[in-house]
Amino acid sequence: xxxxxxxxxxxxxxxxxxxxxxxxxxxxxxxxxxxxxxxxxxxxxxxxxxxxxxxxxxxxxxxxxxxxxxxxxxxxxxxxxxxxxxxxxxxxxxxxxxxxxxxxxxxxxxxxxxxxxxxxxxxxxxxxxxxxxxxxxxxxxxxxxxxxxxxxxxxxxxxxxxxxxxxxxxxxxxxxxxxxxxxxxxxxxxxxxxxxxxxxxxxxxxxxxxxxxxxxxxxxxxxxxxxxxxxxxxxxxxxxxxxxxxxxxxxxxxxxxxxxxxxxxxxxxxxxxxxxxxxxxxxxxxxxxxxxxxxxxxxxxxxxxxxxxxxxxxxxxxxxxxxxxxxxxxxxxxxxxxxxxxxxxxxxxxxxxxxxxxxxxxxxxxxxxxxxxxxxxxxxxxxxxxxxxxxxxxxxxxxxxxxxxxxxxxxxxxxxxxxxxxxxxxxxxxxxxxxxxxxxxxxxxxxxxxxxxxxxxxxxxxxxxxxxxxxxxxxxxxxxxxxxxxxxxxxxxxxxxxxxxxx
Amino acid sequence: xxxxxxxxxxxxxxxxxxxxxxxxxxxxxxxxxxxxxxxxxxxxxxxxxxxxxxxxxxxxxxxxxxxxxxxxxxxxxxxxxxxxxxxxxxxxxxxxxxxxxxxxxxxxxxxxxxxxxxxxxxxxxxxxxxxxxxxxxxxxxxxxxxxxxxxxxxxxxxxxxxxxxxxxxxxxxxxxxxxxxxxxxxxxxxxxxxxxxxxxxxxxxxxxxxxxxxxxxxxxxxxxxxxxxxxxxxxxxxxxxxxxxxxxxxxxxxxxxxxxxxxxxxxxxxxxxxxxxxxxxxxxxxxxxxxxxxxxxxxxxxxxxxxxxxxxxxxxxxxxxxxxxxxxxxxxxxxxxxxxxxx
Numbered sequence: 068x069x070x071x072x073x074x075x076x077x078x079x080x081x082x083x084x085x086x087x088x089x090x091x092x093x094x095x096x097x098x099x100x101x102x103x104x105x106x107x108x109x110x111x112x113x114x115x116x117x118x119x120x121x122x123x124x125x126x127x128x129x130x131x132x133x134x135x136x137x138x139x140x141x142x143x144x145x146x147x148x149x150x151x152x153x154x155x156x157x158x159x160x161x162x163x164x165x166x167x168x169x170x171x172x173x174x175x176x177x178x179x180x181x182x183x184x185x186x187x188x189x190x191x192x193x194x195x196x197x198x199x200x201x202x203x204x205x206x207x208x209x210x211x212x213x214x215x216x217x218x219x220x221x222x223x224x225x226x227x228x229x230x231x232x233x234x235x236x237x238x239x240x241x242x243x244x245x246x247x248x249x250x251x252x253x254x255x256x257x258x259x260x261x262x263x264x265x266x267x268x269x270x271x272x273x274x275x276x277x278x279x280x281x282x283x284x285x286x287x288x289x290x291x292x293x294x295x296x297x298x299x300x301x302x303x304x305x306x307x308x309x310x311x312x313x314x315x316x317x318x319x320x321x322x323x324x325x326x327x328x329x330x331x332x333x334x335x336x337x338x339x340x341x342x343x344x345x346x347x348x349x350x351x352x353x354x355x356x357x358x359x360x361x362x363x364x365x366x367x368x369x370x371x372x373x374x375x376x377x378x379x380x381x382x383x384x385x386x387x388x389x390x391x392x393x394x395x396x397x398x399x400x401x402x403x404x405x406x407x408x409x410x411x412x413x414x415x416x417x418x419x420x421x422x423x424x425x426x427x428x429x430x431x432x433x434x435x436x437x438x439x440x441x442x443x444x445x446x447x448x449x450x451x452x453x454x455x456x457x458x459x460x461x462x463x464x465x466x467x468x469x470x471x472x473x474x475x476x477x478x479x480x481x482x483x484x485x486x487x488x489x490x491x492x493x494x495x496x497x498x499x500x501x502x503x504x505x506x507x508x509x510x511x512x513x514x515x516x517x518x519x520x521x522x523x524x525x526x527x528x529x530x531x532x533x534x535x536x537x538x539x540x541x542x543x544x545x546x547x548x549x550x551x552x553x554x555x556x557x558x559x560x561x562x563x564x565x566x567x568x569x570x
Numbered sequence: 571x572x573x574x575x576x577x578x579x580x581x582x583x584x585x586x587x588x589x590x591x592x593x594x595x596x597x598x599x600x601x602x603x604x605x606x607x608x609x610x611x612x613x614x615x616x617x618x619x620x621x622x623x624x625x626x627x628x629x630x631x632x633x634x635x636x637x638x639x640x641x642x643x644x645x646x647x648x649x650x651x652x653x654x655x656x657x658x659x660x661x662x663x664x665x666x667x668x669x670x671x672x673x674x675x676x677x678x679x680x681x682x683x684x685x686x687x688x689x690x691x692x693x694x695x696x697x698x699x700x701x702x703x704x705x706x707x708x709x710x711x712x713x714x715x716x717x718x719x720x721x722x723x724x725x726x727x728x729x730x731x732x733x734x735x736x737x738x739x740x741x742x743x744x745x746x747x748x749x750x751x752x753x754x755x756x757x758x759x760x761x762x763x764x765x766x767x768x769x770x771x772x773x774x775x776x777x778x779x780x781x782x783x784x785x786x787x788x789x790x791x792x793x794x795x796x797x798x799x800x801x802x803x804x805x806x807x808x809x810x811x812x813x814x815x816x817x818x819x820x821x822x823x824x825x826x827x828x829x830x831x832x833x834x835x836x837x838x839x840x841x842x843x844x845x846x847x848x849x850x851x852x853x854x855x856x857x858x859x860x861x862x863x864x865x866x867x868x869x870x871x872x873x874x875x876x877x878x879x880x881x882x883x884x885x886x887x888x889x890x891x892x893x894x895x896x897x898x899x900x901x902x903x904x905x906x907x908x909x910x911x912x913x
């Protein structure tokens with residue numbers, strides 16, 4: 068295996084803080100190197116340097132043994148380095164083909180667009196990927212995984228893609244889609260392409276990569292051969308400490324069904340994604356919702372929260388009719404939703420931590436006379452910051468400057484502050500590092516123990532192990548309800564695909 | 571940034587960037603300072619230079635009062651449009667609303683026998699109604715705010731012509747003097763409009779920075795989706811910002827007509843562009859590109875100081891436009907570059 072990309076002694080400081088300190092790694096042609104680390108470990112900084120977005124303070128990057136300078140994204144492309152970021156940088160209204168042709172020089176002839184050449188090349192690329200999307204469909208109509216494939220396709224349009232860096236590729240993939248990606252990766256590597264694979268999903272990392280490089284706090288922890296390290300060891304290397312395995316512990320002596328029902332939904336529908344969902348959520352219960360992407364889970368959560376209106380069906384909250392017309396109504400009745408897209412739906416990135424934490428409960432920050440007291444708002448924010456262990460320099464800090472895990476804790480604390488009877492969390496741990504995940508689970512458990520009903524929607528089925536019951540959704544319906552003992556990853560996965568409808 | 575002015579200027583914000591100051595590149599420090607205080611520095615620098623050039627006329631009590639008086643009406647419209655800007659909307663109808671309200675106020679008093687207070691209240695209510703209509707078209711129908719307020723503003727011009735047939739409406743008789751007194755009258759040597767500007771400034775600052783509704787406006791401007799999912803009633807907030815802009819514009823129109831005791835059919839139109847110029851310049855004052863009341867007032871005063879200086883030095887009228895345009899680009903440009911350099 069020849070050494071394609073080598074990095075030695077890479078260092079980058081922001082202000083006084085070292086985001087990367089003396090990091091070295093090797094990537095061989097035709098191999099897959101996973102890059103692991105908690106949020107803030109320095110993975111993104113390293114990728115941004117390779118992409119020509121940041122300039123390193125020290126260190127050397129070599130390609131085929133030749134030292135190179137990557138001063139701009141154009142340099143990176145010229146050197147054959149390609150990046151598929153979490154935000155895909157696609158033009159939503161353009162078709163898949165138009166997106167793939169963007170920046171493809173083979174499609175430009177004396178400044179004019181040669182559509183035929185672009186289509187020919189795109190067909191080759193799509194064929195190589197075995198992808199199933201329609202080249203003429205606008206990207207906004209494609210599923211998340213199809214969009215990701217368009218992005219990957221774009222980087223393969225020009226000849227000479229030598230390294231492809233993938234940042235959390237499977238974050239919103241189904242199991243089957245992830246499997247397809249892994250086979251595409253092995254095809255690519257067979258052609259001599261090197262893959263830099265960045266993910267929090269450790270099983271996946273161990274499955275797909277040859278070597279794993281672990282970063283912690285900007286420093287290199289080590290590089291391990293994937294077949295010589297197991298999940299537990301890898302977790303320890305990432306976190307730097309032991310992490311308890313997830314386990315469902317009942318929050319009360321009473322069996323779930325005997326506890327009072329907090330929310331009862333009957334035949335809830337909103338075409339085209341939700342076709343009649345009935346659910347009971349009990350006090351103190353943590354109810355998991357499993358399903359494939361597109362099964363209608365997020366859509367149901369939005370109905371419960373009043374963000375969308377159902378076309379039919381009824382809901383009761385604490386035995387009283389519940390038909391929220393807006394999230395405002397829902398929050399007043401004691402229902403809160405931690406949305407899936409935390410940066411675009413959960414936070415005001417430029418506003419302070421205090422502003423964000425107190426947004427859903429602004430009235431609480433008023434003093435006599437009805438005017439807001441910034442001092443009171445900061446005090447409330449500090450209380451939540453210490454209760455949830457959010458790492459901030461100050462509650463006046465813009466929330467956009469926090470790491471992903473801490474941002475998510477800010478969103479959760481905003482809604483927990485509203486003292487919900489029912490808290491819904493949609494994919495709460497996507498992009499959240501292992502340590503902060505454990506803390507989020509603890510927060511959720513505490514809430515349930517205090518008597519709140521909690522719904523956790525997750526595509527990471529291992530995470531559902533801490534739920535007392537798990538509802539499985541398929542094509543807009545609840546198709547199965549399993550208890551903790553049977554909520555294993557394999558069983559849930561098979562239920563997601565099966566036709567049977569359990570009682 | 572922060573919910574209030576004091577928080578955004580405390581050093582606590584800086585600690586978010588982290589690390590000892592000595593490690594930062596000094597160029598970044600200069601840009602950071604320029605981004606926050608550059609616009610204020612322009613105002614202070616201008617005052618110092620003109621005071622040195624024209625010591626006998628510029629830096630006098632009378633001239634300072636004169637400048638503030640010249641700023642007052644523009645400041646009221648500009649504070650009004652600050653609210654739609656904070657919430658991420660535009661209101662292009664304020665100039666037309668100001669014109670209409672002068673005509674309406676004078677018509678009510680001259681032709682229908684209304685007293686000054688009644689005419690004032692009714693006219694401001696008309697501004698509120700125009701704001702409600704703007705808000706309705708934007709939220710309930712979903713028309714883009716630029717288009718909606720352009721359309722409503724044009725309808726407002728039509729109403730204006732229907733009422734006055736395009737002719738100026740002049741107050742006659744005894745009422746004329748007391749109406750004119752509204753803007754020319756003085757208390758402790760300072761004209762009433764200066765008090766109105768300051769009082770309204772305090773009320774609107776408090777509304778924006780110290781009420782749940784004001785916080786909601788900032789949230790809607792920052793991220794409407796997140797605001798809605800946090801329980802903010804986004805549509806109501808959107809309507810409210812248009813109502814505030816309309817009411818402020820109407821008040822300005824009444825005061826403008828009272829300067830001469832006569833309302834012309836397009837007297838308030840020029841306030842549209844000057845209000846936006848002031849608000850955008852103000853967004854570069856103390857904050858990183860966010861609209862706020864104090865910034866807007868600074869923006870209006872900076873323009874007034876410049877115009878005053880141009881007149882005192884004896885430069886031609888064309889310098890006013892060159893100055894105002896240049897100032898806007900300079901203020902917003904420096905702020906934009908500063909954000910990019912220190913990001």
